[in-house]
Amino acid sequence: xxxxxxxxxxxxxxxxxxxxxxxxxxxxxxxxxxxxxxxxxxxxxxxxxxxxxxxxxxxxxxxxxxxxxxxxxxxxxxxxxxxxxxxxxxxxxxxxxxxxxxxxxxxxxxxxxxxxxxxxxxxxxxxxxxxxxxxxxxxxxxxxxxxxxxxxxxxxxxxxxxxxxxxxxxxxxxxxxxxxxxxxxxxxxxxxxxxxxxxxxxxxxxxxxxxxxxxx
Amino acid sequence: xxxxxxxxxxxxxxxxxxxxxxxxxxxxxxxxxxxxxxxxxxxxxxxxxxxxxxxxxxxxxxxxxxxxxxxxxxxxxxxxxxxxxxxxxxxxxxxxxxxxxxxxxxxxxxxxxxxxxxxxxxxxxxxxxxxxxxxxxxxxxxxxxxxxxxxxxxxxxxxxxxxxxxxxxxxxxxxxxxxxxxxxxxxxxxxxxxxxxxxxxxxxxxxxxxxxxxxxxxxxxxxxxxxxxxxxxxxxxxxxxxxxxxxxxxxxxxxxxxxxxxxxxxxxxxxxxxxxxxxxxxxxxxxxxxxxxxxxxxxxxxxxxxxxxxxxxxxxxxxxxxxxxxxxxxxxxxxxxxxxxxxxxxxxxxxxxxxxxxxxxxxxxxxxxxxxxxxxxxxxxxxxxxxxxxxxxxxxxxxxxxxxxxxxxxxxxxxxxxxxxxxxxxxxxxxxx
Numbered sequence: 001x002x003x004x005x006x007x008x009x010x011x012x013x014x015x016x017x018x019x020x021x022x023x024x025x026x027x028x029x030x031x032x033x034x035x036x037x038x039x040x041x042x043x044x045x046x047x048x049x050x051x052x053x054x055x056x057x058x059x060x061x062x063x064x065x066x067x068x069x070x071x072x073x074x075x076x077x078x079x080x081x082x083x084x085x086x087x088x089x090x091x092x093x094x095x096x097x098x099x100x101x102x103x104x105x106x107x108x109x110x111x112x113x114x115x116x117x118x119x120x121x122x123x124x125x126x127x128x129x130x131x132x133x134x135x136x137x138x139x140x141x142x143x144x145x146x147x148x149x150x151x152x153x154x155x156x157x158x159x160x161x162x163x164x165x166x167x168x169x170x171x172x173x174x175x176x177x178x179x180x181x182x183x184x185x186x187x188x189x190x191x192x193x194x195x196x197x198x199x200x201x202x203x204x205x206x207x208x209x210x211x212x213x214x215x216x
Numbered sequence: 217x218x219x220x221x222x223x224x225x226x227x228x229x230x231x232x233x234x235x236x237x238x239x240x241x242x243x244x245x246x247x248x249x250x251x252x253x254x255x256x257x258x259x260x261x262x263x264x265x266x267x268x269x270x271x272x273x274x275x276x277x278x279x280x281x282x283x284x285x286x287x288x289x290x291x292x293x294x295x296x297x298x299x300x301x302x303x304x305x306x307x308x309x310x311x312x313x314x315x316x317x318x319x320x321x322x323x324x325x326x327x328x329x330x331x332x333x334x335x336x337x338x339x340x341x342x343x344x345x346x347x348x349x350x351x352x353x354x355x356x357x358x359x360x361x362x363x364x365x366x367x368x369x370x371x372x373x374x375x376x377x378x379x380x381x382x383x384x385x386x387x388x389x390x391x392x393x394x395x396x397x398x399x400x401x402x403x404x405x406x407x408x409x410x411x412x413x414x415x416x417x418x419x420x421x422x423x424x425x426x427x428x429x430x431x432x433x434x435x436x437x438x439x440x441x442x443x444x445x446x447x448x449x450x451x452x453x454x455x456x457x458x459x460x461x462x463x464x465x466x467x468x469x470x471x472x473x474x475x476x477x478x479x480x481x482x483x484x485x486x487x488x489x490x491x492x493x494x495x496x497x498x499x500x501x502x503x504x505x506x507x508x509x510x511x512x513x514x515x516x517x518x519x520x521x522x523x524x525x526x527x528x529x530x531x532x533x534x535x536x537x538x539x540x541x542x543x544x545x546x547x548x549x550x551x552x553x554x555x556x557x558x559x560x561x562x563x564x565x566x567x568x569x570x571x572x573x574x575x576x577x578x579x580x581x582x583x584x585x586x587x588x589x590x591x592x593x594x595x596x597x598x599x600x601x602x603x604x605x606x607x608x609x610x611x612x613x614x615x616x617x618x619x620x621x622x623x624x625x626x627x628x629x630x631x632x633x634x635x636x637x638x639x640x641x642x643x644x645x646x647x648x649x
Contacts, residue, residue, distance in 0.1 A: 007553075012627065022369050033618055033619050034305060034616075035302070037577060038611075040587070045589050047608070067630060072626070074626075081301040082583070082584065082609050120300045196621060198301060
């Protein structure tokens with residue numbers, strides 16, 4: 001991944017792994033219908049309102065920064081999306097969950113994850129949330145409140161670029177996480193909840209305890 | 217609300233100025249009915265006419281209403297997109313698909329258009345070198361060195377190549393037959409050039425496939441060849457070059473291609489890219505050019521005649537048969553370096569089908585970010601207090617998605633693009649297929 005020549009404004013576009021997969025599938029499987037914009041590399045902490053040259057230079061350190069080339073892994077690109085909100089907005093919609101940490105003590109134990117969006121009435125009320133379980137060997141993830149009339153996947157799907165990928169993703173309004181049997185040791189993973197409209201996200205730490213056996 | 221106000225205002229206007237409603241009213245009665253209003257207006261506006269003033273009033277109100285409607289629509293659009301990170305394309309205006317363009321580029325490594333250094337590799341085995349020799353643009357031991365093209369020699373009866381005794385395996389015969397099968401019509405047995413007619417002896421320049429892309433760019437290549445002054449029976453030994461250097465091109469500038477089962481075929485003639493065909497009314501023909509195959513077939517008889525190749529044509533069972541004549545072609549090309557002509561110039565060509573996506577980022581959209589550095593604390597407050605009421609974001613990446621919100625393509629800008637409520641952006645993303 002090199003740098004792009006920023007002496008003039010150009011656009012470097014590539015297909016993602018998923019894009020190539022759908023293109024190869026044919027039969028109109030490759031169908032771009034919408035776009036999102038992101039600012040993954042930007043650190044807004046660099047915005048300098050004390051710049052000695054004044055207003056026009058507050059963001060000069062960001063604007064002169066050369067950008068890196070696009071990467072084809074769709075799970076890594078556009079992590080931070082720009083969002084449309086009213087001008088008078090003073091707080092970004094935040095995706096929250098009840099617990100930022102869940103511990104499941106025994107196989108089959110489960111917990112409900114009910115994401116909410118604060119700072120925006122009705123935020124993510126149509127397309128809901130996507131829950132990504134980092135390691136499907138640790139637990140099972142399913143939807144308990146599905147989306148209505150949505151084309152987003154409600155059944156868990158593996159994400160990643162190879163067959164060994166263990167991350168699973170599912171979309172809905174509410175999810176249940178159920179522990180799988182851990183014979184050797186406690187297992188830890190994360191569940192990332194992403195707002196499908198506002199783009200915000202939050203992460204839950206999940207711990208599934210090892211099976212304990214009583215000795216007689 | 218504005219609409220009601222507008223209707224109320226219209227109602228307050230004298231009805232006389234409006235066209236009559238209902239049936240049975242004559243034009244005369246309509247004209248009579250509007251007289252009082254006309255006079256009233258004329259009294260109020262010195263020098264004005266009734267129709268002008270009325271029209272101006274109506275237009276002003278209509279304009280105000282139109283502005284209001286547009287404003288309401290924009291607000292509605294913004295509200296409908298509020299809290300959204302995805303924006304749908306307008307398929308009519310934003311997506312232009314199946315755009316085809318022919319792209320040409322320098323043929324050689326790193327898109328260089330003129331090759332002026334030629335190297336061979338000792339890595340090739342003896343059995344490989346009986347058939348062909350690969351030419352590199354730099355010492356094969358160096359990083360970045362790559363095969364550019366190959367030279368081969370073919371003879372219909374196997375002359376110039378040892379039969380390897382009882383193996384009866386003359387390489388030149390195999391090469392001739394191979395290119396005959398690839399490039400000639402099914403029942404043709406010999407290459408026929410306009411220079412010498414049917415020929416048993418051919419030299420082949422075969423450009424590496426990944427350099428050719430779809431085809432060589434006809435009319436934009438030039439092969440330099442220098443006279444061979446002497447050489448050993450086997451051309452892997454000593455070969456001397458000097459004197460006249462010819463440049464060969466195709467005749468696409470003066471003649472149409474012959475179209476056969478192998479696609480377009482042009483004659484190879486004496487000339488240069490800059491000056492065109494030498495004596496275009498009576499060109500000197502040296503062979504055949506197959507752009508789709510990236511292959512040039514040079515007539516051995518013509519090279520013997522004009523560049524003193526003195527091709528080894530010993531019978532394949534003779535002791536002197538192993539001529540490795542293709543080394544003569546390599547030396548003739550590389551020997552041109554000392555002459556005034558440029559190197560081996562060529563371009564490749566391919567047809568690219570593209571879809572253009574016009575990403576329209578309107579002033580009211582995408583002015584806030586989920587970037588963690590955009591906020592501080594846990595409630596989503598801006599990290600920069602100056603962003604309150606006047607937020608600023610930077611667009612670096614554009615993602616193209618399907619309905620399932622699967623990311624199918626990513627576009628990166630070369631520099632961050634400032635986005636505020638007072639700035640709009642239009643970015644064209646071109647996807648090549």
